[in-house]
Amino acid sequence: MSEDSERREASGEKGEVLLEMRGLVIEGMAGETWHGIVHGLDLTLKRGEVLGLIGESGAGKSTIGLAAMGYARPGCRISGGRITFDGVDLTAASEDEKRKLRGVRIAYVAQSAAASFNPAHRLIEQYSETPVEHGVTSKSDADADAIELFGRLQLPDPDNIGYRYPHQVSGGQLQRAMTAMAMACRPDLIIFDEPTTALDVTTQIEVLSAMRDIVEDFNTAAIYITHDLAVVAQMADRIMVLRYGHLVEEADTREMMADPKEDYTKSLWAVRSFKKEKAPAPEDAVPLIQVDHVTAGYGKLTVLKDISFSIYPKRTVAVVGESGSGKSTAARVITGLLPPSSGDILYKGEALPGDFRRRTKDQLRKAQMIYQMPDTAINPRQRIRDIIGRPLAFYLGLRGSELEQRVLDLLQMIELEPKQFIDRFPGELSGGQKQRVCIARALAAEPEFIICDEVTSALDQIVAEGILKLLDRLQRELDLAYMFITHDLATVRAIADEVIVMYQGEIVEQGDKDDMFTPPHHEYTDLLLSSVPEMDPDWLDQLLAERAKSEVKVKLAGN
Amino acid sequence: MSAETPDIAEAEGAEISAGSSRWRDLGRELMKAPPTAKFGMIVIVIYILVAIFAPIISPYKESQIIGPEYLDIGQAYYTKDNGRIEPLFSEDEIADAREDGHEIGTLVLGTDNLGRDMLTRVFYGARNTIGIAILTTCLAFALGAGTGMLAAAVGGWVDQILSRIVDVLMAIPQLIFALLLLTIFGTSIPVMITIIAILDSTRVFRLARAVSMNVVVLDFVEAAKLRGEGLGWIVRREILPNIMPPLVAEFGLRFVFVFLLISALSFLGLGIQPPTADWGSMVRDNATLITYGIATPLIPAGAIALLTISVNFVVDWFLQKTSGLRDE
Numbered sequence: 001m002s003e004d005s006e007r008r009e010a011s012g013e014k015g016e017v018l019l020e021m022r023g024l025v026i027e028g029m030a031g032e033t034w035h036g037i038v039h040g041l042d043l044t045l046k047r048g049e050v051l052g053l054i055g056e057s058g059a060g061k062s063t064i065g066l067a068a069m070g071y072a073r074p075g076c077r078i079s080g081g082r083i084t085f086d087g088v089d090l091t092a093a094s095e096d097e098k099r100k101l102r103g104v105r106i107a108y109v110a111q112s113a114a115a116s117f118n119p120a121h122r123l124i125e126q127y128s129e130t131p132v133e134h135g136v137t138s139k140s141d142a143d144a145d146a147i148e149l150f151g152r153l154q155l156p157d158p159d160n161i162g163y164r165y166p167h168q169v170s171g172g173q174l175q176r177a178m179t180a181m182a183m184a185c186r187p188d189l190i191i192f193d194e195p196t197t198a199l200d201v202t203t204q205i206e207v208l209s210a211m212r213d214i215v216e217d218f219n220t221a222a223i224y225i226t227h228d229l230a231v232v233a234q235m236a237d238r239i240m241v242l243r244y245g246h247l248v249e250e251a252d253t254r255e256m257m258a259d260p261k262e263d264y265t266k267s268l269w270a271v272r273s274f275k276k277e278k279a280p281a282p283e284d285a286v287p288l289i290q291v292d293h294v295t296a297g298y299g300k301l302t303v304l305k306d307i308s309f310s311i312y313p314k315r316t317v318a319v320v321g322e323s324g325s326g327k328s329t330a331a332r333v334i335t336g337l338l339p340p341s342s343g344d345i346l347y348k349g350e351a352l353p354g355d356f357r358r359r360t361k362d363q364l365r366k367a368q369m370i371y372q373m374p375d376t377a378i379n380p381r382q383r384i385r386d387i388i389g390r391p392l393a394f395y396l397g398l399r400g401s402e403l404e405q406r407v408l409d410l411l412q413m414i415e416l417e418p419k420q421f422i423d424r425f426p427g428e429l430s431g432g433q434k435q436r437v438c439i440a441r442a443l444a445a446e447p448e449f450i451i452c453d454e455v456t457s458a459l460d461q462i463v464a465e466g467i468l469k470l471l472d473r474l475q476r477e478l479d480l481a482y483m484f485i486t487h488d489l490a491t492v493r494a495i496a497d498e499v500i501v502m503y504q505g506e507i508v509e510q511g512d513k514d515d516m517f518t519p520p521h522h523e524y525t526d527l528l529l530s531s532v533p534e535m536d537p538d539w540l541d542q543l544l545a546e547r548a549k550s551e552v553k554v555k556l557a558g559n
Numbered sequence: 560m561s562a563e564t565p566d567i568a569e570a571e572g573a574e575i576s577a578g579s580s581r582w583r584d585l586g587r588e589l590m591k592a593p594p595t596a597k598f599g600m601i602v603i604v605i606y607i608l609v610a611i612f613a614p615i616i617s618p619y620k621e622s623q624i625i626g627p628e629y630l631d632i633g634q635a636y637y638t639k640d641n642g643r644i645e646p647l648f649s650e651d652e653i654a655d656a657r658e659d660g661h662e663i664g665t666l667v668l669g670t671d672n673l674g675r676d677m678l679t680r681v682f683y684g685a686r687n688t689i690g691i692a693i694l695t696t697c698l699a700f701a702l703g704a705g706t707g708m709l710a711a712a713v714g715g716w717v718d719q720i721l722s723r724i725v726d727v728l729m730a731i732p733q734l735i736f737a738l739l740l741l742t743i744f745g746t747s748i749p750v751m752i753t754i755i756a757i758l759d760s761t762r763v764f765r766l767a768r769a770v771s772m773n774v775v776v777l778d779f780v781e782a783a784k785l786r787g788e789g790l791g792w793i794v795r796r797e798i799l800p801n802i803m804p805p806l807v808a809e810f811g812l813r814f815v816f817v818f819l820l821i822s823a824l825s826f827l828g829l830g831i832q833p834p835t836a837d838w839g840s841m842v843r844d845n846a847t848l849i850t851y852g853i854a855t856p857l858i859p860a861g862a863i864a865l866l867t868i869s870v871n872f873v874v875d876w877f878l879q880k881t882s883g884l885r886d887e
Contacts, residue, residue, distance in 0.1 A: 335785055356785055364787045377778040381800030391786060445786070 018086055018188055018221050019045040019068055025080030026063050026072060026245075037063050037076065038245040047188065048219040052236030052253070054226060054268070056460040057431075060245040061225045065191045068223060069106050070098045086188065103130040107182035111194040113174040117166040123177050124162030131184045142184065149180040152217070153210040172203035179211050183218065190215065190222045196231060200322040200487055201531040208234055209544055227460055229268060230533030233257055234540040241265050253537050267462065269535070274465050274494045276316075276472040278513075286349045288313045288449055288481050289334060289367070294343035296333050303329045305505045306343070311449065316475065316482040318496035318513075320489065320528065326505040327485045331451045334483070335369055365395045368442035372454035374434035378426050384411070384437055385422045391444040410440040414470060432463035439470065449481045456491055468495055489532040493517070501525045592876055599872030606685055606866055613686040617679040622834040668858055672845050677855060683836035684859060689866075691752060691831065692818040696810060698756035699817065703763025704806060708794045710764070711771030712780075722768070725761045733758050734823060741829045751821070751830060759817055766809050770802040804881035811874035815867050822863055838863050 021043040027034040038060045045051050053061045063076065070090030072078050083090040085106065090098060102108075110116045117126060128142035137145065143162070150158035153176040166174055175195055182190050192211065196204040212235060215222050224235045232239060232253075239256045241248040241264070249262045260266050287310035296304045303326045311317045319327045332338040334345055336356025344351045347366070353359050371377035378387050388407045392398045398406055404422075411418040414436040426434055435455060442450050452471065456464035472495060474480060484495060492499055492513070499516040501509045501524065509522040521529065530543060592600075609616070668677035710718040728736075740754045774780065775798065783797050824830030825839030833840060838859035845856040 337781070337785070356787075359787075361787050364785060369782065369785060371778045371782070373778065377782060379779045379797055379801070381803075382796070394786060394788070441782075 016047050017044060018047045020084045021081060023081035024067060024083065026067060026076055027079045028076045036245060041247055045221050047221050049238065050215060050222045050224055050236045052224045052232035052239040053242060054229060054232050054239060055242035056227060056462060059242040061242055062193050065193050065223055065225050068191055069102050069108065104134045104136060104185040105187050106189045107187040109178050109182050109190060109192045109195050111197055113178040114171060116178060117174065119166050122163050122165055127162065127181045127184055134185065136185050146180065149183055152214060153180050154206065172199050172207055175199060175207050176210050179214065183214060186218055188221060190220055192222060192224045194226050202322060202527060205531050209540060230535050233535055233537045234533060257535060257537060274468060276495050278497060287311060288348060290346040292344045292346055294333055294340045296329060296338055296340040303505050304333065307507050309500055309507065309510060311481050311483055313481050314479050315497045316484055316495055317498045317500060318484040318486060318492040319500045319502060320486060320492055321502035322487060325502040327502055328453060331453055331485055334451065335367060361395065365445045366447055367449045368445050368447040369451045370438050370442050370455050373458055374431055374438050377438050378434060380426050384424050387437060388440045388444050391441060395445050410444055414440045431459055432466060435459060435467055451483045453485045457488060489529060501528065595872040596876035599869035602865060602869035603873065606689060609682055610685040610689045613682040617682045619676045619679045621679065621683045621836050622675060669855060671855060672848060677858060680836045680841055681858060681862060684838040684841055687831060687835055687837050688818065688821060691748065692814055692821055695752045695755045695817045696814045698752065699759040699813060700763055700810060702756060703760030704767040707764040707767025708771045708798050710768045711775050712790060712794055712798060725764050728758065728761045737824060738829055746829050746832060748831065755817055755820055759813060763809065763813060766805060767802065770805050771798050774798050774801045808874050808878045811870050815870050819867065
């Protein structure tokens with residue numbers, strides 16, 4: 001510990017300017033010419049300060065984050081402005097000088113820890129690689145240091161966890177190990193690039209609090225890049241809102257939360273306000289889809305344990321739970337991709353064959369699916385015309401001009417300019433547009449029931465909200481029933497009529513949305529609900545204080 | 560961009576390229592190609608032109624004997640099906656040839672061991688050898704890619720059976736196996752094409768199966784299955800378009816191997832049979848001449864080598880383009 005305090009002293013006082021960007025211009029090669037990605041940005045970061053960068057994808061957040069290390073991605077270049085890190089001009093520094101800074105004085109935590117670790121080496125070896133390579137400490141000191149940091153980041157069994165390989169620890173643990181790795185040389189600046197985006201809400205809490213504590217303890221400055229406002233509110237002292245490489249607004253966190261000035265910032269803040277009108281209570285005695293005591297699994301592994309629920313026409317049932325809770329497996333059972341080992345799927349009271357290959361064309365048509373990743377859900381080598389047209393031709397037998405007209409109508413329905421999009425390839429569409437095409441393809445089959453598997457989680461919040469509104473409008477117009485699989489409770493609040501909470505293959509609670517969001521809850525539901533970040537800078541502190549009291553965290557969230 | 564979608568507009572901007580500029584892009588890509596690839600493409604185009612127009616640009620007929628001192632031997636060499644020895648050319652033709660009085664020295668590449676014009680033989684050789692090689696490669700691809708995609712799409716025991724058959728075929732050295740089969744079934748061109756196509760399709764099967772495996776796990780294939788699409792649709796419309804780049808590159812390489820195999824078989828006397836001009840047998844027929852310091856056998860050999868290298872240059876460039884491996 002004495003070493004730490006020495007180093008902290010050496011790193012200077014809080015308040016002094018550490019990183020400064022003036023008129024930063026970054027360009028990227030697209031086609032044959034250079035296009036601006038960041039247009040003349042000014043940024044100042046003081047020692048010990050945490051700066052939040054938020055914006056949609058394409059806003060240039062990550063590019064700026066990397067520029068803070070004097071680095072530009074392949075195909076990009078820093079073409080103007082100055083980046084000064086602690087008196088060193090990074091735009092003028094040689095590769096060798098920059099290499100000495102990186103890892104030692106500036107560290108980087110990437111979005112996907114799983115992709116950033118070398119799967120062939122133990123965690124602790126990867127931890128000590130940088131300090132030993134740069135000659136900061138010896139291997140044995142670095143190992144001892146790693147164990148201490150693992151403990152401070154609340155990793156279980158800190159003495160031994162370092163000797164595991166990356167695949168032997170969970171995603172949340174890996175993200176914390178990566179934070180520890182970034183801290184190895186006690187850098188002055190850490191860049192966090194969406195570090196919790198890939199994690200479940202319950203895990204996100206732990207990673208967030210661990211990261212915040214360690215940044216505070218070592219008085220490290222940080223740039224925190226995210227698209228999630230509620231998260232940035234917990235982490236940052238100051239927030240910069242970016243759009244298309246321009247600064248929209250900059251203010252202290254509390255001020256920004258309480259009183260956003262710009263329209264764009266306000267629209268970001270308002271994203272989570274969408275709420276659909278409540279569907280009327282089911283009149284029909286017969287549910288559209290009924291899952292009746294279904295048990296299913298892969299090989300010897302049982303993923304779903306005797307679950308039962310019903311979905312009524314024109315209603316939305318949201319299925320929530322962490323990854324591994326069996327949500328998606330339930331969808332696979334309903335579609336027939338995974339025949340249940342016992343139990344039945346009933347459609348309007350009639351049992352459907354367990355295997356989709358034995359279902360009739362009409363049974364297949366009635367239940368459609370929309371996937372999480374629009375990039376892989378539509379064939380990149382087919383034109384929009386063929387993607388949407390195929391179900392029309394296949395199920396409804398439409399041909400020629402009739403088919404074309406229907407495709408145009410569907411494009412209209414999903415709010416894409418028909419003439420402009422009909423002959424495009426998916427590669428020429430943005431993520432949100434692709435997801436709309438997926439919706440159109442599902443609608444083309446004229447279904448009664450659509451399974452939406454995490455349809456908004458790969459999208460920016462504003463785009464996601466557009467998709468939710470579209471789905472809601474279509475439900476009202478076309479009398480659809482939705483099964484909405486998600487781990488995002490904000491989405492549930494927005495669109496659900498009923499909620500099913502799953503945990504380890506079982507349904508822990510189900511009921512009307514309003515009942516679900518009012519206590520008392522099952523304790524897992526409680527953990528899940530309370531883990532959703534709120535737009536309040538004090539939320540994390542309060543939550544941690546509460547949890548410390550109730551100790552529910554130890555019981556359930558512990559890995 | 561439509562007015563109804565303000566939330567998703569603008570975001571893409573520069574990345575959209577209209578379909579009409581595709582040809583211009585192609586032209587630009589070709590101009591940017593490295594010199595090796597350009598060289599390869601030019602050579603291939605020349606070979607193809609020669610192959611197509613061989614009858615027009617050749618000074619003589621494919622098997623015409625023009626060296627006057629060879630004409631008598633030439634008659635003796637030609638045997639008809641009924642076993643009787645008959646002259647290759649009519650008396651008039653022989654008279655014409657004698658009258659023309661060709662000197663071997665005036666021909667660009669001279670004559671071969673039977674007094675046929677070497678230039679003509681090389682031109683016709685391009686036509687025969689390249690034509691047969693392309694046909695064989697196409698057949699190998701139809702067979703190999705079809706079964707490979709099928710194995711990936713269906714999986715289970717179909718995949719197991721097909722893969723094990725391929726393993727067995729690949730376990731036997733290709734050239735020896737081809738020689739064996741040609742000896743059994745006889746050495747006609749259709750038999751040779753079939754045998755080489757089947758043997759080569761095993762390599763194509765392996766590649767097609769491997770790349771298809773990466774495609775069949777994607778959601779759009781699952782969506783097609785859930786729609787109730789048949790296997791034919793899934794293979795042709797969902798998988799095939801997505802595995803075209805590696806298949807096209809493999810087509811180039813496979814063509815070279817087939818070409819070399821045909822040449823090797825012809826050299827060994829089990830490939831294309833005389834008097835059809837073919838580079839492999841042309842090397843063999845004239846091989847002994849090298850002992851007299853005559854370069855004749857090296858001409859078809861050089862033609863083979865040049866084509867092989869050129870195709871490889873182009874394939875290398877194409878692979879680098881499509882796999883996204885660039886030096887940055």
